[in-house]
Amino acid sequence: MQTVGNILWLIFVGIWLAIGFAVAGIVMFLLIITIPFGIQAFKLAGFALWPFGRHVEYTERISSPLHIIGNILWIIFGGLYLAAQCVVGGLILFITIIGIPFGIQAFKMIPIALMPFGAEVVRDRGDRSDRSVAAAA
Numbered sequence: 001m002q003t004v005g006n007i008l009w010l011i012f013v014g015i016w017l018a019i020g021f022a023v024a025g026i027v028m029f030l031l032i033i034t035i036p037f038g039i040q041a042f043k044l045a046g047f048a049l050w051p052f053g054r055h056v057e058y059t060e061r062i063s064s065p066l067h068i069i070g071n072i073l074w075i076i077f078g079g080l081y082l083a084a085q086c087v088v089g090g091l092i093l094f095i096t097i098i099g100i101p102f103g104i105q106a107f108k109m110i111p112i113a114l115m116p117f118g119a120e121v122v123r124d125r126g127d128r129s130d131r132s133v134a135a136a137a
Helices: 002-030 032-048 066-094 100-108 110-116 126-134
Strands: 056-059 117-122
Touching: 002 032, 002 066, 032 066, 032 110, 032 117, 056 110, 066 110, 100 110, 100 126, 110 117
Parallel strands: none
Antiparallel strands: 056 117
């Protein structure tokens, strides 16, 4: 079911979000000082492209001074705008019953859109293999 959700997400929402983040990342790479922000934009592009079956986790590195400063600058210069887009897009997707899973995915993008420094996009732990082992026990 995740694959079907990811394919539909890719067609309707994901490709446009990923292209936008990738273009922003390329622009940030052109300006040498903003390369760390470009890396984070590419992280967002990857998550926006294929979100089902993955989620965001923050590591202990988020408390380092560089990550805190990077996240503050990110929030000021684009994070609030990106998070607001995720909220509005998620609410619009929730209008239809079919759009509810996509709205949930849009809401899952809010934390990384606000604070990408120190965040890792990881696979969900509820794989089919884990369930079969738990069911056998």
